Amino acid sequence: MIHRPLILKLIYAFIAITILLSSSLTAYAIEDYVWSISPDALETASPDDSSDAASSNSSTPESTSSENSNSNATTTQSNFLNLESGAAILIDQNSGQVLYEHNSHEQLRPASVTKIMSLLLIMEALDSNQIKLDDKVPCSEKASSMGGSQVWLTTSESFSVDEMLKCICVVSANDCTVAMAEYLCGSTDAFVEKMNTRAKELGMNDTCFKNCHGIDEDGHVTSSYDIAIMSRELLQNHPTITNYTTIWMDSIRDGKSQLVSTNKLVRNYEGCTGLKTGSTSLALYNLSASATRNDLNLIAVIMKAPTTALRFSEAKKLLDYGFSSYESCKLSSSMDVVKTVTINQGVESTINAVCSDTKNALIKKGQESRIVQEVNIPDNISAPISQGEKIGEINYFLDGTQIGSVDIVSDKTIRKISFINISSHLLKRWFSLLRF
Numbered sequence: 001m002i003h004r005p006l007i008l009k010l011i012y013a014f015i016a017i018t019i020l021l022s023s024s025l026t027a028y029a030i031e032d033y034v035w036s037i038s039p040d041a042l043e044t045a046s047p048d049d050s051s052d053a054a055s056s057n058s059s060t061p062e063s064t065s066s067e068n069s070n071s072n073a074t075t076t077q078s079n080f081l082n083l084e085s086g087a088a089i090l091i092d093q094n095s096g097q098v099l100y101e102h103n104s105h106e107q108l109r110p111a112s113v114t115k116i117m118s119l120l121l122i123m124e125a126l127d128s129n130q131i132k133l134d135d136k137v138p139c140s141e142k143a144s145s146m147g148g149s150q151v152w153l154t155t156s157e158s159f160s161v162d163e164m165l166k167c168i169c170v171v172s173a174n175d176c177t178v179a180m181a182e183y184l185c186g187s188t189d190a191f192v193e194k195m196n197t198r199a200k201e202l203g204m205n206d207t208c209f210k211n212c213h214g215i216d217e218d219g220h221v222t223s224s225y226d227i228a229i230m231s232r233e234l235l236q237n238h239p240t241i242t243n244y245t246t247i248w249m250d251s252i253r254d255g256k257s258q259l260v261s262t263n264k265l266v267r268n269y270e271g272c273t274g275l276k277t278g279s280t281s282l283a284l285y286n287l288s289a290s291a292t293r294n295d296l297n298l299i300a301v302i303m304k305a306p307t308t309a310l311r312f313s314e315a316k317k318l319l320d321y322g323f324s325s326y327e328s329c330k331l332s333s334s335m336d337v338v339k340t341v342t343i344n345q346g347v348e349s350t351i352n353a354v355c356s357d358t359k360n361a362l363i364k365k366g367q368e369s370r371i372v373q374e375v376n377i378p379d380n381i382s383a384p385i386s387q388g389e390k391i392g393e394i395n396y397f398l399d400g401t402q403i404g405s406v407d408i409v410s411d412k413t414i415r416k417i418s419f420i421n422i423s424s425h426l427l428k429r430w431f432s433l434l435r436f
Contacts, residue, residue: 081321083314086284086304087224090318092326092362093232093290093297099322104228107206107221108303111278112149112172113286114214114222116230117195118181119168119276123238125184126161133162137183139175146174148215151257153179163252169244170259172277174213181212188212202229216282224301231275231288231299245274245290264312265289269319275299279308289315295328295360329368331359331396332406338375341391346383346414353377353391356407363398372397377408383416 079102087103098104125131137160139153149172153159159167164180167173181191188211195209206223214220234241248266250259261267262277271291278286285305289312291298300318305311332355341353363371377392385391392408 081314081317083302083317084306084310085302085314088300088302088314088318089224089228090298090300090322091228091232092322093235093299094328094360095362096229096232097362099298099326100318101225104225105206105223106303107223108286109216109220109280109283110214110222110227110303111216111280111283111286112174112214113227113276113278113288113303114209114212114220115168115172115177115278116227116234116276116288117199117209118177118191118212119165119241120230120234120238121184121191121194121198122161122165122180123234123241127238131161131184133160133165135161135183137161137164137179139179140182142188143175143178143182146178146213146215148174148213149262150175151252151259159252165241165244166247166250167252167259169241169274169276170247170250170261172262174215177213199226199230202233204229214278214280214283216280224303227286227288227301227303228299231290231301235273235275235290235297235299242273245276246272263287263289265291265315269316273297277311285311287311287315289319291319291323293323295330296323296326296362297328298322325364326362327365327368328360329363329371331361331371331373331404332357332394334358335411337411338392338394338408339377341377342380343385343414344380344382345417346385347417348412348414351381351385351414352411353408354411355394356388356390356409359396359404359406361396361398361403363403367398370398371403375408383414385410385414387411387413 081100083102085102087106087108088101089098089104090100091098122131126133136158138158139155141155144153144155151167151171151173153175159176159179161180164176167176168180178188181188185191185194191212192209195212196207199207199209204222204226206221207226208219208221210217210220245263246266247259248261251257252259263272263274265272266274269289269291271293273290273292275288275290283304285302285308287302287305289300289302298319300315300322302311302315302318305314334355334357336355338353338355340350343349343351361371374395374397375392376395381391388409390407390409394406394408395402396404
């Protein structure tokens, strides 16, 4: 017979061992869980991998841990090119899609990159026939006394709008910028008011212009994001500006005054189309750089670079990243025949359904084979129908996400059949047969 105290001791020992084992297993499970969502694992991934990992973790029920992981992944990706400049952005010129950004909405001093808005207003005045390239622009006392970057305009001379544009784009001439502002609006104050109005229209919410040239002034600020917006507007809708922004060397005053571009990328970066430099002691070194290769148009903006060399090298780094990672994929070409469509009750029985426009889409390299198209067009249509009339559309998808669409239109006009036009049609056919 077993003694009762011994039984009690055995029971207590069993309970103690069970509690210890349970604690040990729980601790092991927690360690394994924490390791599986370690932010370190995200930080060692490539930029695209870290983004995917973050989105995957965000769907897990452990919300607090996944939010920390997302924060680390976003921070890593936001400046994975390790730029030293204060702010930067890279966009696709055609679509405006942001491909890379770093502090892109931070309000900073733009220096002479301000002149992109001044150039935009000048080009809009040209394209609306408000002014002409051969118009002569006088120089006021205020314009001649500007200082800074200049071509030393005097009150006794006048330049054509064409020459003014060249001086502003190539050497960032403050005197020419002020002269053009006064010529267009009567005063620089009125011109600056127009600059701010145009900025609001474009959605440049980080911007406040105090002058038209960019010399440091309290409250005169913008962001790399807003610079990208106005750069895109200028290049996309007024492409002839590149006649000036791609000049490396030129002259004025019948060759007496030489001009050399402040934008070194014009000379040494393949496909460079501009656009504008700017620097002051407070703003440091800024640049809006644009380039085109293989139908891909990119705009890179650098702000508050510590040195002039760094602004160019980091703009190159942004552009190189864009050209190596993305491509412009042609989705459709204007007047491409999609199919032949039967026409009911028409003097002719068929039309060609064609694409109305040429459409491109920005995609990552290697994704073209994953694009699918969805054609929406009826098999037959009733007359009458006009040339260019929409009869359907094609939608393009990449991995289930729509990336573009194009209208399908008729390639010709077909009238509805009637006694008069059918008689005329039969007579033409009859005379045609008689010729043989």
